[in-house]
Amino acid sequence: MAEVVLKDVMKNYGSLYAVNNVSFAVEHGEFVALVGPSGCGKTTTLNLIAGLIPMSGGDIVIGDRVVNDLDPKDRDIAMVFQNYALYPNKSVFKNLAFPLQMRKLPKAEIEAKVMAAAKVLDISHLLERRPRELSGGQQQRVALGRALVRDPAAFLMDEPLSNLDAKLRVAMRSELKRFHHNLNATVIYVTHDQLEAVTMADKMAVMHGGVLQQYDTPANVFGNPVNTFVASFVGSPAMSLIPLDVVSKGTEVALRSPEEGWELPLSPMNARKASASSNGKLVLGARHSTLKLHKSAAAGAAPGKVYTVEPTGDVTFAQIFVNGAVVNISLDPTVAIEPDEAVWIEFDQDRMHLFDGETTMALKAA
Numbered sequence: 525m526a527e528v529v530l531k532d533v534m535k536n537y538g539s540l541y542a543v544n545n546v547s548f549a550v551e552h553g554e555f556v557a558l559v560g561p562s563g564c565g566k567t568t569t570l571n572l573i574a575g576l577i578p579m580s581g582g583d584i585v586i587g588d589r590v591v592n593d594l595d596p597k598d599r600d601i602a603m604v605f606q607n608y609a610l611y612p613n614k615s616v617f618k619n620l621a622f623p624l625q626m627r628k629l630p631k632a633e634i635e636a637k638v639m640a641a642a643k644v645l646d647i648s649h650l651l652e653r654r655p656r657e658l659s660g661g662q663q664q665r666v667a668l669g670r671a672l673v674r675d676p677a678a679f680l681m682d683e684p685l686s687n688l689d690a691k692l693r694v695a696m697r698s699e700l701k702r703f704h705h706n707l708n709a710t711v712i713y714v715t716h717d718q719l720e721a722v723t724m725a726d727k728m729a730v731m732h733g734g735v736l737q738q739y740d741t742p743a744n745v746f747g748n749p750v751n752t753f754v755a756s757f758v759g760s761p762a763m764s765l766i767p768l769d770v771v772s773k774g775t776e777v778a779l780r781s782p783e784e785g786w787e788l789p790l791s792p793m794n795a796r797k798a799s800a801s802s803n804g805k806l807v808l809g810a811r812h813s814t815l816k817l818h819k820s821a822a823a824g825a826a827p828g829k830v831y832t833v834e835p836t837g838d839v840t841f842a843q844i845f846v847n848g849a850v851v852n853i854s855l856d857p858t859v860a861i862e863p864d865e866a867v868w869i870e871f872d873q874d875r876m877h878l879f880d881g882e883t884t885m886a887l888k889a890a
């Protein structure tokens with residue numbers, strides 16, 4: 525059952541459309557990450573769901589109610605912000621109890637709920653402390669606990685890990701995932717960190733310029749990006765994107781470098797996709813791990829020039845200029861290459877991506 529539904533949601537500030545016609549449905553128990561670069565509209569989308577700002581158009585459903593005109597407190601949601609917003613002068617127990625006292629629950633019930641939440645989050649031993657006596661990770665858990673005691677239809681989280689140092693972030697990422705798993709909670713989570721989204725979410729809503737680009741599982745967003753924006757945003761190092769011309773010779777179709785004239789013959793499936801490009805131009809996309817490096821010219825390989833070489837221990841990353849575009853490749857650390865060296869890059873026909881040169885959308889075989 526869908527727990528949270530957005531339908532044609534709009535938010536504009538004058539001529540700026542911070543959120544432009546966004547629709548998606550979050551199923552009960554799903555963890556959905558709203559992800560995209562700074563200014564893409566993720567926080568605005570979350571704030572619209574929370575009811576913190578008014579919508580310019582569309583509908584939002586939480587549970588079985590249209591909540592367009594409801595105050596945040598009546599929407600049955602709990603927000604967890606990046607700055608935790610704990611009460612500094614109250615103990616952890618009182619921080620957790622406060623939302624329940626506001627709802628005038630009986631004392632015994634409040635105590636039972638606080639204890640249960642503290643147990644789930646492993647903070648039972650911290651209940652008498654004040655927030656300043658806690659580590660960043662512990663404060664984070666208290667903030668989650670305060671949301672948890674209310675047993676909301678959905679948890680809304682805005683970059684809740686962004687104030688933590690790198691190591692704690694990774695630890696809390698696992699904890700949040702566990703929290704979600706244990707409670708079967710419905711979570712909508714804002715992050716600009718695509719790796720955080722890929723590792724934690726059941727579904728990703730990738731946004732750009734206020735527009736929802738793709739709403740799908742991380743595996744599909746990674747494996748079948750709908751356009752060049754999604755392709756380059758998700759994955760690290762980024763997918764390489766090389767603009768090329770489509771040339772047909774009888775039944776054969778090849779890609780030609782407009783700069784350097786070399787040609788790359790396409791498999792029948794890729795040829796059918798390439799033939800669907802709107803203006804004879806396309807963008808070839810390839811992930812670093814699908815590429816093969818040759819030290820001399822090889823069939824199906826494009827010539828390039830090494831730009832940088834970055835050994836990281838297990839794997840060496842290199843950037844190669846191909847047709848004026850930067851291509852990221854991962855190599856076995858035993859492969860010796862030097863900047864400015866001439867190399868050839870072989871593309872895996874089964875794992876390459878082809879995007880329309882004009883619309884930037886993924887090409888489908890006709």
Ligand SMILES: Nc1ncnc2c1ncn2[C@@H]1O[C@H](COP(=O)(O)OP(=O)(O)OP(=O)(O)O)[C@@H](O)[C@H]1O
Pocket residue numbers: 537540541542560561562563564565566567568569716
């Ligand atoms: N109150 C406001 N008045 C005018 N413009 C706003 C307002 N709030 C947000 N915007 C604009 O709306 C767009 C989306 O903002 P939003 O905060 O949702 O982005 P974001 O993806 O969360 O970015 P970040 O990761 O930097 O927080 C931005 O261009 C922003 O400048």
